[in-house]
Amino acid sequence: MPLFSFLLFVIITSFTPGPNNIMAMAFANKHGLGKSVRFSFGVGTGFFVIILLCSVFNIVLTRVMPIIEFPLTILGVGYMLYLAYKILMSKDSDGEKEEEHQSFFLIGVLLQFVNPKGILFGITVVATFILPYYDSYFSYLLFALFLGAVGVTSTFSWGLFGSVFQKLLIQYRKQFNIVMAALLVYSAFSILVN
Numbered sequence: 001m002p003l004f005s006f007l008l009f010v011i012i013t014s015f016t017p018g019p020n021n022i023m024a025m026a027f028a029n030k031h032g033l034g035k036s037v038r039f040s041f042g043v044g045t046g047f048f049v050i051i052l053l054c055s056v057f058n059i060v061l062t063r064v065m066p067i068i069e070f071p072l073t074i075l076g077v078g079y080m081l082y083l084a085y086k087i088l089m090s091k092d093s094d095g096e097k098e099e100e101h102q103s104f105f106l107i108g109v110l111l112q113f114v115n116p117k118g119i120l121f122g123i124t125v126v127a128t129f130i131l132p133y134y135d136s137y138f139s140y141l142l143f144a145l146f147l148g149a150v151g152v153t154s155t156f157s158w159g160l161f162g163s164v165f166q167k168l169l170i171q172y173r174k175q176f177n178i179v180m181a182a183l184l185v186y187s188a189f190s191i192l193v194n
Contacts (some may be wrong), residue, residue, distance in 0.1 A: 001135040010125065010147065015152040017183055018117045020108075024155035025179045026087050027104060028162030029173075035104065036162070040155040042108020047122075048148030050112050052124040055130060069150035077116075077189070084184035108155070122147075132173050149164065 015021070020043045027036035112118050130143050 001129055006129040007124070009129070010150055012115075013121050013125075014108030015157065016152050019111060019115050019184060020118070020151065020155050021158040022180055022183050023107075023111070024159040025162035025176070028092060028159035029165070029176065031104075033159055033163035036159045037156065038104040040152050040159055041106040042105035042110075043112065044108075044148040045105075046109035046112030047118060047151035048144050049109075050118060050122045051126065051144035052140065054119075054126040055144060056137070074100060081185065084181040087184065088181035090177060118131045144147045 024036060024039055024043070027039050085097065126143075130140065134143070135139070
């Protein structure tokens with residue numbers, strides 16, 4: 001396997017703005033880093049499952065992809081627009097319930113199943129870098145663990161950014177929310193254009 005190309009692809013794709021990273025930054029800004037860590041672990045867990053599924057069922061997915069591509073895209077775009085709306089309309093977190101914070105992990109997991117960027121990344125990385133060079137289920141498991149860990153790292157990095165600049169961002173919460181919502185809308189529509 002061309003290791004440098006694999007790592008370059010994984011790092012660039014994982015650390016560029018997308019729904020996971022934008023949501024991690026927004027959650028950390030609004031709720032603090034400690035509470036948004038759950039979201040990062042949810043992203044990593046969901047991504048681990050996506051990579052495993054892509055590894056095990058890659059041939060089936062590529063045959064079915066033309067059939068499911070459009071509904072998956074519409075579902076993903078719709079969910080990202082919903083998240084953008086929620087960010088845009090969010091208020092200060094003082095009156096929020098703790099149960100909402102506990103759902104961050106589940107939100108992170110479920111986002112992976114409607115995140116076309118993540119799914120297409122999974123299919124691409126598996127088909128290009130894993131399946132041509134490895135054929136054991138154990139190697140698929142190791143790659144899924146590695147890529148899940150990269151997912152946690154990238155979303156945590158963006159969450160850390162949101163947390164470090166939390167005081168500044170609180171002053172400009174409305175403007176920050178507008179920018180984050182606009183980035184999610186951009187992500188959603190860029191998926192439709194491609």
